[in-house]
Amino acid sequence: MSETVIKAENLSFSYKEDDGSSTEVLNGVNISIERGSFVAVLGHNGSGKSTFAKLCNLIIMPTDGTLSLFGKRIDEKTLTEDELFEIRRRVGMVFQNPDNQLVATIVEEDVAFGPENIGVPSNQIRKRVDDALALVGMSEFKKHSPHQLSGGQKQRVAIAGILALNPDIIILDEATAMLDPAGRREVLDTVHRLNREGKTILHITHYMEEAIDADRVIVINDGNVLIDGTPKEVFSHTELLSDAGLDVPQTTDLAHRLINDGYAIDGDLLDVEECAAEISSIIKGKAK
């Protein structure tokens, strides 16, 4: 039985408007996330998905319901500063803009920023920085200045900065949104590798095809969970997704059109290989 690292029960978050009224962003969300899983989170802008992410490392506090992290229920009244820092260390977050996250003028100094701040002894920092840069494949750039790097490389350095704190969970809050296809590939390959080595990953994205390789996809809409399941289950709900302002990968779109034409085809085809194989067998079957 694997450990539940994030457990949200009836979790809500609202903020106060200037006129005293409150606006609800999350409305009674129930989500459990297991250690070691790779979870993609989808939802339109303003759906509440980033708010959920910010609750997971306590950048903001729940206004209702309960949130448990690593088996411990979070209570704002009794939470000590040490506990808060420990949670932020264990739940690292990478944000959208690669230019807003690196603080130092040299890559390795940037990665050392976190460990220095939490008081890691200096003789251990060297090793942590080197290990973290190796994990994201950026060792050869350690003496570079961040502004000389591409977007994908900057995001990998940001991930290394989090790894140097030895976190359990890494949350990517649209961390691929501003990258080109090669940069997106670099970042995704990196987080999939970290996932195989045991890190729990929450990947928030607008690119449907980035969710295909996740263990699980959670779709958030209007402050609540709309669909939660494997990528195949989730993307089979084409109409529900479209109503939520999302779309499906082109492969799934094509499969559904062929189903509507009356062809017996598997409706939850996601990757290019599967989709082509299935269509090929239909073409060849018809040709005989």
Add this chain to the structure above:
Amino acid sequence: MSSIRFDNVSYIYAKGTPFEKEALDGVSIELDEGMTIGIIGHTGSGKSTMAQVMNGLIKPDSGDVYIHGENIWADPKNIKKYRFIAGLVFQYPEYQLFEETVYKDIAFGPKNMGLDDAEIDARIKWAAGTVGITADLLNKSPFDLSGGQKRRVAIAGIVAMRPSIMILDEPAAGLDPRGRDEILSNIIRYQRESSSTVIMISHSMEDMARYCDKILVMNHGKVFRYGTPAEIFSDSDSLENIGLAVPQITRVMRRLKQLGNDVNTAVYTVDEAHREILRLIGGDGK
């Protein structure tokens, strides 16, 4: 007639420092007029520099830039004129909104053009409608709008100047699928209704395939290809070699071909793939 023509244009960043980088390296290209043209290329390929050279925001180190056949740097004192003809929408333009109301923000460009108040008013209302900003939002603070709405207000500010060439640097970046479709369809509608030229930079091959008439591929500061989406995406190996990709649906068609099916692989939208597969199966394809 071309919209924009580059004749051997080069531009070097941080010239004379160790960080010297040739962003544009002897670029010669003639872009068509009256259509939607996409620019793709990996980060650092020169796309954004090219956009800024196009409307005279950056002066090239060498070579000439022509807008509708006129050399824009022939007399540097006249450069402002070309910035009204070729309007540039930056990446994440919503960060540049600054006025108290949406109305005043959209008015900024037309005012700078020296138009009279009645004309400015008419243009604001027309531009807001074109990008899908409803009249009730005009008197709101732009900072009270959602991200997608702010983006549209910023684009309306350029549309209101009625540029005959509109250049947009990643207009859909960071938007969710619906927001992206809305903004891109509005831009295309503007292009068609005004018969202007739209030039847009994007990282989404799927969007480029769907919305653009022609695509310019940049690589290491040079023009790699210029052609129709079919021409560009038919050579997927070369694109992948320079860090780009073809749309997912094109990869499906290529794989079908490898599996021994006689498909046309120059397919780059789901609509076309659907028709092509029905043709092979012998369906009517509607």
